[in-house]
Amino acid sequence: MGPIESLREILKCREDIKLYPKYNRIYASGNFYWTGALNYGLDRGNQPYYCPIGWQRRSFYVTDNFCERFKGWCICYHGTKFKHDLSILLSGLKPAETKAHGDGIYASPSTNYACHPRYSEVKRIKSSSRKLFFKSGNYVQFVVECRVHPKYIRKIGKETLGAEKPIIDSNIPNDSIEWVIDYQNKSIVDFNDSSASIVCSGLMIRVTDDHPGLLPQSQSWYESHICNYPKCCALGIDLEHL
Numbered sequence: 001m002g003p004i005e006s007l008r009e010i011l012k013c014r015e016d017i018k019l020y021p022k023y024n025r026i027y028a029s030g031n032f033y034w035t036g037a038l039n040y041g042l043d044r045g046n047q048p049y050y051c052p053i054g055w056q057r058r059s060f061y062v063t064d065n066f067c068e069r070f071k072g073w074c075i076c077y078h079g080t081k082f083k084h085d086l087s088i089l090l091s092g093l094k095p096a097e098t099k100a101h102g103d104g105i106y107a108s109p110s111t112n113y114a115c116h117p118r119y120s121e122v123k124r125i126k127s128s129s130r131k132l133f134f135k136s137g138n139y140v141q142f143v144v145e146c147r148v149h150p151k152y153i154r155k156i157g158k159e160t161l162g163a164e165k166p167i168i169d170s171n172i173p174n175d176s177i178e179w180v181i182d183y184q185n186k187s188i189v190d191f192n193d194s195s196a197s198i199v200c201s202g203l204m205i206r207v208t209d210d211h212p213g214l215l216p217q218s219q220s221w222y223e224s225h226i227c228n229y230p231k232c233c234a235l236g237i238d239l240e241h242l
C-alpha cells in the first residue's frame with residue numbers, strides 16, 4: 001500500500017473510530033512550540049515531554065475524560081513502516097521481534113529516534129496526491145504517538161542503532177532513548193482494551209520538501225546506522241542520492 005492510500009485508509013477507518021481534531025497540533029515556531037521539558041498542562045508522568053519540532057499531530061479520540069483517565073501517563077512514539085500502519089492503528093501494538101532490550105513493545109520519547117528509517121519508512125508523495133492531503137511537500141514519514149503509564153515501562157535502554165557518539169536527540173541522552181513497554185504477555189496489545197499498557201493517541205506526520213535524510217537532525221543516521229537494504233532502512237531512495 002502506498003503512503004497516500006495508506007493515509008486515506010487510516011483516516012477513513014479512524015473516522016469511524018473517531019478523530020479528535022480539537023487536539024490536532026502543528027509543532028513549529030509560531031504554532032505549538034516550547035523549549036526544554038513541558039511542565040504545565042496535563043500530568044504526563046515521570047518522563048519529560050519535549051516539543052516534537054517539525055511534526056504535526058492528527059489526534060485520535062481514545063476515551064471520554066482522557067485527561068483524567070490518562071493522568072500521569074507518559075508520551076512516547078513508535079515508528080512504523082507502511083505495511084504495518086493499519087494493523088497498528090486499528091488494533092494495537094505487537095511485541096517487537098528484534099529484542100535488543102528483552103521482550104516488549106519498543107517505543108521512544110524521541111520522534112527523531114522513532115523516525116529513523118529503520119523504524120519509520122520515508123515515502124515520496126506523488127504530485128497527484130499532494131494537494132489533497134499535504135498541501136505541499138515531497139516526502140512524508142509517520143510515527144504513532146502513544147501514552148504509557150510509568151509502571152508499564154519495563155526498561156529504559158540505550159539506542160540500538162550503533163550510535164555511540166552522535167547525538168540523536170539534543171534533549172534525550174542516547175542511553176535512555178529506547179523504552180520497553182510491558183506487553184502483558186499478549187500477542188497484541190489492544191487499544192480498545194481499557195487495561196492496555198499502551199494506547200495510541202495520535203498519528204505524527206512529518207512532511208518535508210527535501211528528503212528527511214538531508215535534515216540537520218538526521219546527521220546521526222550517517223554516524224550510526226544507515227543502509228541501502230529496504231527491508232532494513234526504508235529510505236525510499238538510493239542511499240547514494242543523500
Ligand SMILES: [Zn+2]
Nearest residue numbers: 226227232233
Ligand atoms: Zn539499515
